[in-house]
Amino acid sequence: MSKMFMSLRVVTAVALGSAFLAGCAQQPKTLYQWEGYEPQVYQYFEGESKEAQIIALEGDxxxxxxxxxxxxxxxxxxxxxxxxxxGRDDQMVQEFNTEKTLFPESTAYMDFLLKNAKKGS
Structure with missing residues (x-):
């Protein structure tokens, strides 16, 4: 009975030690840093001041x-x-081009937006 008790203590100690070490492990970094991006997109559709949204996204x-x-x-x-x-067209073009550079899969959509922006659509 005492050998069984000792084995149980060893197993418990190993389990607790493993759990402790796993909790201390550094969490992996995410690929992107989101900051307040998602709430800003929501506020865009809710009609918040465009200038306030620009300030928030620029700060982030x-x-x-x-x-x-x-x-x-x-x-x-x-x-x-x-x-x-x-009405800040130069900055708009710069941001769309940055999006295309960082995420080439967005090129067709960014080109579409640039084309329509030039038409005044």
């Missing part, structure tokens, strides 16, 4: 860059759309 972009991380897909496109609605 500075935070993202300061940590040497990447903004998620769509971030620069969203910022470009906000610049378009604010």
């Amino acid at each position: 972009l500075q935070k993202i860059r300061s940590t040497n991380r990447l903004a998620p897909p769509g971030y620069h496109a969203q910022l470009g759309l906000l610049y378009l609605s604010a």
